[in-house]
Amino acid sequence: MSVLKIDGLTKSFGEKVAVDAISFQIDSPGVMGLIGTNGAGKTTTIRMILGILEADEGSATWNGAKITRESVRFGYLPEERGIYPKTKVIDQLTYFGELRGMTHADAKASSLRLMERLEVTEYINMTADKLSKGNQQKIQLIAAMIHDPELIILDEPFSGLDPVNTEMLRAFITELAANNKYILMSSHQMSTVEEFSRDLVMLHNGKTILQGNLKQIKAGYGHTNLVVRADQDIRALAEELGLQCVRTDAQESEFKISGDEDAKTMLMRMTERGIIPVRFEIREPSLHEIFLEKVGHSK
Amino acid sequence: MKSILTVFKFTFIEALRKKAFIITTIIGLVLIIGACFVPMVAEQVENADLFSDSEESKTLYVLDNTDGAIPGVQDVLTQMFTGTSVEVASEDLISEYEDKIKKDSNNAMVILEMKDNAPHIVLMTKSFMSGLDVNTISEAISPLYISSVMKTQGVSDDMIAFSQSSITSEVKFMGSMDLSGYVVGIAILMIMFFSIYYYGYSVALSVASEKASRVMETLIVSTKPSHVLIGKCLGTGALGLTQLSAFLITAAIGYQLLVPDDFTVMGMPLSLSSFTAASAILVLLYFIFGFTLFAFLNAAAGALVDKMEDLGAAMMPVTMTSMVSFYIGYFVAIIDPGGLIGTIAFYLPLSSPFIVPFKLLNSDFSYTEAIISLAILIATAAVVVKVTAGFYTKSVLRYGKRLKFKDLKGMKE
Numbered sequence: 001m002s003v004l005k006i007d008g009l010t011k012s013f014g015e016k017v018a019v020d021a022i023s024f025q026i027d028s029p030g031v032m033g034l035i036g037t038n039g040a041g042k043t044t045t046i047r048m049i050l051g052i053l054e055a056d057e058g059s060a061t062w063n064g065a066k067i068t069r070e071s072v073r074f075g076y077l078p079e080e081r082g083i084y085p086k087t088k089v090i091d092q093l094t095y096f097g098e099l100r101g102m103t104h105a106d107a108k109a110s111s112l113r114l115m116e117r118l119e120v121t122e123y124i125n126m127t128a129d130k131l132s133k134g135n136q137q138k139i140q141l142i143a144a145m146i147h148d149p150e151l152i153i154l155d156e157p158f159s160g161l162d163p164v165n166t167e168m169l170r171a172f173i174t175e176l177a178a179n180n181k182y183i184l185m186s187s188h189q190m191s192t193v194e195e196f197s198r199d200l201v202m203l204h205n206g207k208t209i210l211q212g213n214l215k216q217i218k219a220g221y222g223h224t225n226l227v228v229r230a231d232q233d234i235r236a237l238a239e240e241l242g243l244q245c246v247r248t249d250a251q252e253s254e255f256k257i258s259g260d261e262d263a264k265t266m267l268m269r270m271t272e273r274g275i276i277p278v279r280f281e282i283r284e285p286s287l288h289e290i291f292l293e294k295v296g297h298s299k
Numbered sequence: 300m301k302s303i304l305t306v307f308k309f310t311f312i313e314a315l316r317k318k319a320f321i322i323t324t325i326i327g328l329v330l331i332i333g334a335c336f337v338p339m340v341a342e343q344v345e346n347a348d349l350f351s352d353s354e355e356s357k358t359l360y361v362l363d364n365t366d367g368a369i370p371g372v373q374d375v376l377t378q379m380f381t382g383t384s385v386e387v388a389s390e391d392l393i394s395e396y397e398d399k400i401k402k403d404s405n406n407a408m409v410i411l412e413m414k415d416n417a418p419h420i421v422l423m424t425k426s427f428m429s430g431l432d433v434n435t436i437s438e439a440i441s442p443l444y445i446s447s448v449m450k451t452q453g454v455s456d457d458m459i460a461f462s463q464s465s466i467t468s469e470v471k472f473m474g475s476m477d478l479s480g481y482v483v484g485i486a487i488l489m490i491m492f493f494s495i496y497y498y499g500y501s502v503a504l505s506v507a508s509e510k511a512s513r514v515m516e517t518l519i520v521s522t523k524p525s526h527v528l529i530g531k532c533l534g535t536g537a538l539g540l541t542q543l544s545a546f547l548i549t550a551a552i553g554y555q556l557l558v559p560d561d562f563t564v565m566g567m568p569l570s571l572s573s574f575t576a577a578s579a580i581l582v583l584l585y586f587i588f589g590f591t592l593f594a595f596l597n598a599a600a601g602a603l604v605d606k607m608e609d610l611g612a613a614m615m616p617v618t619m620t621s622m623v624s625f626y627i628g629y630f631v632a633i634i635d636p637g638g639l640i641g642t643i644a645f646y647l648p649l650s651s652p653f654i655v656p657f658k659l660l661n662s663d664f665s666y667t668e669a670i671i672s673l674a675i676l677i678a679t680a681a682v683v684v685k686v687t688a689g690f691y692t693k694s695v696l697r698y699g700k701r702l703k704f705k706d707l708k709g710m711k712e
Contacts, residue, residue, distance in 0.1 A: 050520055069522065076520045082513025087313060098305045099521035143517055 003027060004151060004182055008058035009048050011041075018044045020206045021058065026199070029180040031173065033193030033214075035291065036203035042186040043079050045203070046155055049184075050076060062151065073100075075149035079156045079186075081140050085129035089120075089139055092128065093146060100147035107146060114142040118168065134165040141169070145176075152176060154185045158192050170195070190288040202291060209294045218284040225289075226255045226263050229279035230270065237269055252279060302522035306530025307537070314501065314538045324542055328549050335553030338562040360388035360396050360408040365418055369411060369444045376409065379439055397423065404429050409436060418444050484657035487582060488632060490543065491653055492625040495590050498539035499597040499621070500614070502532055506601030506691070507610045525688035532594045539590065578659045581669055585676070589652025592680045593621055595687040602694035620649060628653030632661070646672050648679035 004026040011019045019041040026032050034042050047053040049060040051068060062072040084092045090111060097107025115121045118138045123131055128139060137160060144152070157173070158166055173196060177183060187193050193200060194214065202210040210217065226243070228234055229252035235245055243255040243262060257263055263282045270277060285293075314320055359380060361373055377385045388396055388408060399406045400423055407429060410421040420440065422433040446459045454462075506528075509515045518527050600614045627650045631641040644650040645658065651672050659669070 052516070052519060069520070074520070076517070078513065078516040080513040080516060082509075082515065082517060084313075084509075084514055085512060086317075091309075091313075095305065095309045096517065096521060098309075099302055099518070101301070140517070 003063055004184070005061045005064075006045075006049060006058070007061075009045060009055050009060060010057040011044050011048055011053060011055055018206050019048065019203075022201070022203070022206075022208055023058075024199075024201045024208075024211055026182050026184070029177065029182055030198045031177050031183040031185055031196040033197030033200035034184060034186040034203065035188065035190060035193050035200060035287070036186075037188055037295075039205075040188075040203040041206040042188075042203060043155055044206075046076075046153055046184070046186060050074065050153065072151050073147060073149045074151040074153060075144040075147070076152075077141055077144045077154045077157055079159075081137055081160075083128045083136060083140055083143070086127050088125055088127055089115075089131070090124045093139065093142055096143040097146040102147055110146045110148070111142060114145055118142060118172065134161050137161060138165070141172075150182060152181050152183045154183065156187055157185060158187065158189060190286070190291055194287040200287075202294060204295050210290070214287070217290065218287075221285050221290065223260055223263070223282045224256060224258075224285045225283050226257045226266065227279060227281040227283065228253055228255070228266070228270075228277055230275050230277050232275050234270060234275060237273070237275075238266065241265055241269065257282070302526045303530040303533070306522070306527050307534040310505070310531050310534025311537055314505075314535065315541075320538070320542070324545060327542070327546050331546055331549050332553055332557075335550070335557040338558045342559055342562065357383040357405040357407075358399075359383050359385045360406070361385060362388040362390065362393070362396075362408065362410045364390070364410065364412040366413075368413065368447065369418055369440060370447055371443050372409075372411065372440060375439050375443060376436070379436075400425055407431055411440075480660040484632060484660040485629075487656045487660075488625075488628055488653055490546075491582075491586060491589065491656060492621070492628075494539050494543055494586065495593045495652065496618075496621055496625075498535050498590060499593040499617070501538075502535050502594045503597035503601035503610060503614055503617075505531055505535065506598050507604050507607055507613075510602060511605065511607050519692075524692040528595070528598055528688055528691045529684070532591065532598060536587065536590050536594060540586070543586075577666070578656075581659060581673070582656045584673060585652045585655055588673070588676045588680045592648060592652075592676070592683055593617065595680075595683050596620070599687045599690045599694070602691045624649040625653050628657065632657045646675055648676045651676050 006022060006024050008021045008023055009019055010017070010021050022041070022045055024032070034045065036042050044053065048055040048058075049067060051060075060067045065071045067074070087095075090108065093111035093115075094104060094107045097110060098104060100107075102110065112121070112124075115124060118141065120135055120138050120142075123135060123139075128136055131139065141157070144154075154173070157169060161169060173183065173185070177196070183196075185193065185196065197214050200211065200214050200217070201208055225246070228238075235248065235253055238245060238253070238255050241262065243257060243266065245253055245255050247254040255266075257266075260282060263280075267277070267280060357380070359376060361376060363369070363372060373385055373387065377383075396406075396408050400408060404425040406425075408423040410423070412419050412421065418440075420433060420437050422431060422436060424431050442463050446463065449459045449462065450456075509518065518524075596617045597614060600617050601610065603613045604610050624647075627640070627644050627647075631638075631644050631654055635641055641654065641658070644654045645668070655669060655672055
């Protein structure tokens with residue numbers, strides 16, 4: 001039986017259908033990516049799952065029971081970050097912990113542990129408005145994690161973070177997944193989801209345009225890209241073979257190929273002309289490319 | 300229930316720590332202590348009119364230019380200003396007296412002269428702050444002149460004494476309103492309005508700031524929105540009661556320690572004897588449920604806005620309602636506590652928190668009537684809490700578009 005099961009969730013605001021019969025499930029711990037452009041329906045879906053918004057149709061269950069505050073211990077990092085600006089960090093974290101049913105002592109201990117893990121202990125007695133945006137985001141994340149939730153829902157967790165904090169959050173999410181947490185992470189940054197997600201649901205205009213295991217999805221597309229780095233410019237050679245160049249930078253070029261045969265031919269021509277490849281990689285399409293292709297099809 | 304207590308505790312402690320609360324409490328306490336000093340100061344100012352009560356040596360010069368038309372002036376003034384040296388002055392030294400008076404406020408001079416065939420009194424003091432009242436001196440001296448004239452006209456001593464006697468008088472109030480009840484009633488009415496308005500506004504401000512700062516989304520996945528609302532209103536109400544209690548306890552201590560026992564207002568003693576334990580409990584209940592009614596209405600207004608700058612406009616209907624209710628209570632209290640409007644205001648839940656505490660002290664009505672009025676208030680407050688909790692739940696995560704009545708259907712917690 002699926003642990004988290006979303007079945008036909010639908011929500012309309014007036015005439016506009018924001019989410020149209022979305023279904024997916026998470027059977028085992030790990031990260032599921034919920035991806036789509038802004039306005040695709042990611043946040044509305046999450047709000048319906050958590051019961052913040054009432055679905056017009058469909059259901060969201062955890063181990064077969066409707067998801068409520070009582071039926072599952074969930075942690076939620078909303079897209080719109082919000083903490084009390086004039087309240088001390090430790091006071092508000094303890095407050096959120098107590099609201100989740102923890103004792104004052106447990107909430108405080110858990111806050112301190114997570115603050116240490118996310119390296120924000122120095123701000124413990126500061127009011128939140130004195131913190132940088134990135135540190136405020138960490139505090140909000142601690143508020144979502146304070147009660148050690150089973151199901152974790154992160155809505156655009158990386159938006160607004162600098163590279164150092166992004167790296168720290170990456171490590172933290174990886175740690176959570178390794179600790180058998182069920183994580184649903186929404187993002188419009190495909191590379192982020194690609195890095196973490198085992199499974200994904202791709203939304204566009206409220207509809208599911210792709211879903212399933214990420215590896216299987218990518219494998220289904222086969223080898224579609226060839227990345228070549230060499231001492232000489234090989235774009236003219238590729239053009240002779242009819243390969244379309246999709247990316248070029250100072251180091252390397254990337255071409256579209258229709259199969260492994262194209263790559264083999266390219267390698268032979270290069271060696272014939274004495275061009276030694278420094279890098280020669282045949283790969284599956286990126287999630288970004290898949291998304292663009294799917295959005296194009298859905299239009 | 301635990302989450303309500305958690306929100307209550309957090310709201311109470313956070314608000315208690317705020318500088319605005321600390322400053323308003325300190326200002327309030329200072330004003331109350333200052334007000335308790337007023338009767339003492341007023342009494343001292345009143346006593347200062349007697350000129351003689353000061354321990355410093357004082358001199359009152361008396362220059363009589365009436366050729367003995369007013370006999371016994373010096374004796375009367377000596378009796379009047381005990382401890383003051385009353386000296387007969389000489390016309391030749393008048394400039395010296397003037398210099399003495401200019402230099403020292405403990406010196407003054409009374410000049411009696413004839414003007415249009417009648418005595419005329421001139422009082423010379425350093426400034427208006429001397430406290431001497433020429434009318435008081437005139438009232439004391441006039442009988443001397445009148446009796447002197449009557450005597451020269453051959454009127455007997457008995458008749459002269461009789462002509463200077465006055466008829467004794469007293470006032471009896473047949474209603475239950477006396478000055479103490481009126482003053483205390485108006486004070487309670489004002490305090491009720493201030494508290495209900497100020498703390499109700501605090502609730503709206505708190506709800507709106509949680510919505511504007513987006514904390515709300517974190518809150519309502521943690522506990523039921525109605526629990527957040529109830530805890531918040533209870534916390535703010537408890538804070539109001541705490542501040543009010545601090546004010547009232549300070550006022551009671553100040554009254555005991557600083558207000559003179561014989562202090563009177565317009566000749567009537569100020570007494571709090573009409574404020575019984577039963578009436579105090581009723582006032583407390585009216586505060587609790589009146590505050591509940593307006594606080595939840597304010598919370599609904601706060602839940603409507605996305606930005607803090609829109610709060611004033613959203614609160615306008617509730618503010619107007621509370622203002623109108625207060626003024627009904629206030630004018631009924633002043634003009635016609637027992638009339639038709641007073642009776643309606645007594646039972647109307649929006650105005651009863653303002654008018655009933657006043658009527659408790661100033662009007663004849665049974666406790667049955669008060670309990671009926673209180674029951675109506677409690678029932679209305681309960682309905683408002685129920686409706687507002689649903690409205691709040693629907694509104695707090697709604698940004699951009701205002702909530703419509705049809706959206707209230709299917710409200711859930």
